[in-house]
Amino acid sequence: MIGISRDGRAALAYLAPAALVLIGLLGYPIYQLVLISFYDYGQEQVSGGAPLNWLGLGNYAKLLSDSQFWTVLAQTVGFAACCVLGTLLVGAALAVLATRVRAVPRALLFLAALGAWATPTVAGSTVWLFLFDANFGLVNEVLGLQGFSWTYDRWVAFGLVAAQVVWCSFPFVMVTLYAGIKAIPGEVVEAAALDGASVPRTVRSVILPLLRPLLVVVTIQSVIWDFKVFTQIYVMTGGGGVAGGNLVLNVYAYQQAFAASEYGLGSAIGVVMTVLLLGFTAIYLRALRRSGEAL
């Protein structure tokens, strides 16, 4: 039909502004990132004082044989998994709770969640840090733990940062899922009830399938965000914890590039992170497609 070519032309026009910005300011830097990861790119190369030295996969080989890289990778995956799970559970639970209450408690809940959401990352991190401060923090005062440092032990520090991450990222999940639940036409649920479906059955067979596209979006989004947590770790653990115990890949890459001037190595870590996230998303989307859901 003629529709195809007309669609194609309109699509081109609609997509042109986005393409212009994205190719120039995102695609090209990504290409450069990959390129730099193949070079020995240090301070001298940045200032132009020394010629570029092609390493090929040298930076990657160095990375894979470095035991710290593997520790950091494992920490990153574990940390991100905890954050994603926590975010989804809290967000979904509160979204359901919000549909069950009257206007005033719901407004309070949303106001609080929007507050947490609106708090800039840097500000949120500093407030949590202050609440859990060893000497002046309210939490230690209440628990009678004067002088206990929440950022000294690796796992305690990770726990604290994860709690902060969940606090500032669950509202996105909550608001999205709440809107999704509200968008389900009342007649659909009523029809299910008339047909004799129990509440759990209605949730499983009617509400969850309808919410599925939104669940996919919030899950992928949470994974992408939590795998790349930077500001909270950077601000709350003072750049990666005691002796680098709280490093995650993103902070590790940043340290390698900007603290150690190993721009090539830092870029290589960035590329590895991207590939890992890509792998996750590919698996996830394939699983979705198999169950009959299209992108």
Add this chain to the structure above:
Amino acid sequence: MKRPGRTLAEVLAVLAAAAIAFPLYWMVLSALKPESEVISSDPKPWTLQPSLDNFTRVLTTQGFGRYFLNSVLVALVVVALSLLISFLAATALTRLRFRGRTLLLVMLLVAQMVPVEALTIPMFFLMRSVGDAVPAFGLNQLGGLVLVHLAFSLPFAIWMLRGFVAAVPVELEEAATLDGASRQRFLWQVLFPLVAPGLVATSVLSFIHAWNDFLFAKTFIISASENQTLPLALLAFFKPDQNDWGAIMAGSTLMTVPVLVFFVLVQRRLVSGLAGAVKG
């Protein structure tokens, strides 16, 4: 009609709200406390001598006002541009069939996975060359910052709007076409108002994105301190030996309030609008 368990649910909701809001309360409270009460080993959840000392210190010594305006300017321009561009792109990606559509969607996802922190390296060199050609968009310029933020908020904005555009029934477009509306007319007079909640949600996220950033500002605004933004000014109060908590909390409050206001203004559309638009 009384539903069983609703009282319990409401108590839970209020408790949850209080717990979630507590860090914010503590932030504002600490900002208003006099210095001796902030740096105290016996912190109280109230204050009897509220003072604006912390705010004055922040605003006078660090030039917060100037940075504040810079942050607002950058965030607003980013929001306006990203809304227009992403609405068009999202419409193309959901409403039009063309070759390479799925590929584009996948690329949008991929773009969000690249860690921004690592990308600052190549971006720096790019901004430097752009600045040689067009100074207003190069290093040390707010224009450059706007472009960088735009590039980083677009993939998510498009991705997010896609869902909202897709939720508008196709029958509406068919009806509009049957009634003789052109594609342009449908786009701006039917689709645009219908996805308003989506536009609001997207603008909120783009705004936060730009407002939150300190890494770009730190990396790209190197020598022009008059073009600096808020988060960096806040970090200046962190000192290796003794943090000035009162000032940090005051700065954090100043930084949080505009976003909070923005959120409260749009929250009705953000939350309830979607359901209404899709049903209506």
